[in-house]
Amino acid sequence: MILPALAFLTLADRIRLTPDMVLNESAVGDAALLVDEQDADAPTRPFFPTWTAWQYPVHVAIELGSECQVDKVSLYSETGGNPIDVSTGKPFAWKAKTVPFGGYQKWFEVPVGERTRWLRLTLTKPTSLPEIVVYGTRLQPVEKPKPVGKRRPLPTMDELIGTNAFIDDPIETIAPVGGIVREYHPWGWDVEGKDGLVRFQPSGAAGGNAWFFDDYYRKLKAAGCTVAPVVWQAPNPLFDYKSKEAKPIAPGSNSEDPLSYRKHAEHFFQYAARYGSRRVEDRLLSLAPGQPRVSGLGLLRYLENWNEPDKNWEGREGWFSPYDLAALSSADYDGHRGRLGRTAGIKNADPSMKLVLGGLAGLNLDLIRAIKLWADAHRGGDFPADVLNLHHYSSSAGEQGWKPDTKAFSPEEDNLRQKLQVFADWRDRNAPDREVWITEFGYDTNPGSPISAPPIGKMTAQEVQGAWLVRGILAAAAARMDRAAMFMLRDVDSKASGVFATCGLVTEKGKWERKPSWYYLAAMRKALKGMRFxxxxxxxxxxxxxxxxxxxxxxxxxxxxxxxxxxxxxxxxxxxxxxxxxxxxxxxxxxxxxxxxxxxxxxxxxxxxxxxxxxxxxx
Missing domain, CATH: 2.60.40.1180 (Golgi alpha-mannosidase II)
Known part of the structure; x- marks a missing residue:
């Protein structure tokens, strides 16, 4: 039924909605716009997720705060005729009703007549939806928010400050700036070779006799660095996708099922068995002939399970929805609570090793909230990662998706502290024993990049890069981050103008000439050693x-x-x-x-x- 105006409806039985009740389960677009004009007859700020067809359906859950008798919902249409599902029930046990949503700049009424605490909207195709209004009666008082318990202790600044690096970067260049070292580690490096068997010492990569990861991790630990390898990609010969950024599952598998990620979880078991702190039985090790058969080396405490899983530029094969990422993480964490067997997941090799959630390409709290919702339903509330992990580049673009007129922002212009603190606050209320990291942030120094640090007054671009990185670390410390690893140690190409080509603290591989930013971070880390914000x-x-x-x-x-x-x-x-x-x-x-x-x-x-x-x- 299409109604001419919201004023036609009775206001006395409205259940007022607020942004904190809204959860964008797909983490696409800003679903808070659905409830930001609750009193408007003709709302003007629509929720429009995306034009990208493969990212549909888009699901938005609304938690009403208590049990309610919901009589009807009213949706303001701005698109025309598109079917929408309106569901009641509870997460992962929804009762859906498809409605022929239509009209233009009109209210569309959907009868409900259900007792429920939850509602869900499902958009099946690109739809512009400015507002939802719910009518009914509360049957219970609204529950109060969870109190904040005892906050976890902050790291010392020499622990907090870090960088991203590779195995072929010099240890003496990494160590002064690397309290935390996020080591880029494509999965293929461990299984390179026709047999697809696991090799660490040496790795099968780089010719098969150049990279010795036992030695590398041992040297970094001796230098006082905490290392967190980020192991990602779907490598040949284990998978046969056009892009290695595809999800590591067999074609046609259910990407929301943890059991689909068996191979990845089993590799994470092997990684944790070798480099964690607990020895495992030799029969559980899966290694290529000639590899040292060792375990419990005690060289790593963290392992990250993907790089930017929420990136949308790799298409559906490479994009993890929140529930895809939850499934991957549950497999990698503990073999989905043991269902994948004894040799899957890091906790089954070393219960003390911590799983770092794949660093998110954008600051989207709904993605984290959706994983928690999934964990509540499928893991008894146990969040399937020990570390929440964020990436963010301060610029006028907001998140990754730069244009020619994009300009870099200082951390303060970007309100970086406040943006990061949103995640720390959520952690404190909902997962107080988890850590929160930011493992990519930074600025290029070539002026051709849209995220280049500009020269300002007497300060060169390289000096501004250093100053803004230091200020970014200060923002992260004040926001109660547990680690802050800038991107990255070295330039990709010091003469190039592309995004990320000159983000390094030093120049390109083979030269490693130190920029002012390297000296700034080394000196800051030294000055604040043993101190907390x-x-x-x-x-x-x-x-x-x-x-x-x-x-x-x-x-x-x-x-x-x-x-x-x-x-x-x-x-x-x-x-x-x-x-x-x-x-x-x-x-x-x-x-x-x-x-x-x-x-x-x-x-x-x-x-x-x-x-x-x-x-x-x-x-």
């Missing part, structure tokens, strides 16, 4: 921002001071931090520990603050 300190000067860090052991403190602008601003700033020994560490090109100078022992000090953070160490 404590608080933001009011500066009483809108041009100056101050963060305090406290030592885990002892009474030492440190302060980071900077101007959060992008105009090469410099401020002479008086700062009261109490009496005692103190020194200032300035970040400078060519100085891996920074440039240190003593400050007066009296309470009030005056320092020059600029857009490159400076650090004051007390005690």
């Amino acid at each position: 404590a608080a933001e300190i009011p500066s009483r000067n809108h041009d100056v921002r101050i963060y305090r860090f406290d030592a885990v052991k002892g009474k030492a403190k440190a302060y980071a001071l900077w101007c959060p602008s992008r105009e090469d601003k410099r401020v002479s700033f008086q700062f009261s931090i109490g009496p005692g020994a103190k020194r200032q560490i300035s970040l400078a090109n060519g100085h891996a520990v920074g440039v240190s100078r003593p400050l007066p022992a009296n309470s009030m000090v005056t320092i020059e603050v600029g857009e490159t953070p400076t650090f004051v160490i007390v005690g």
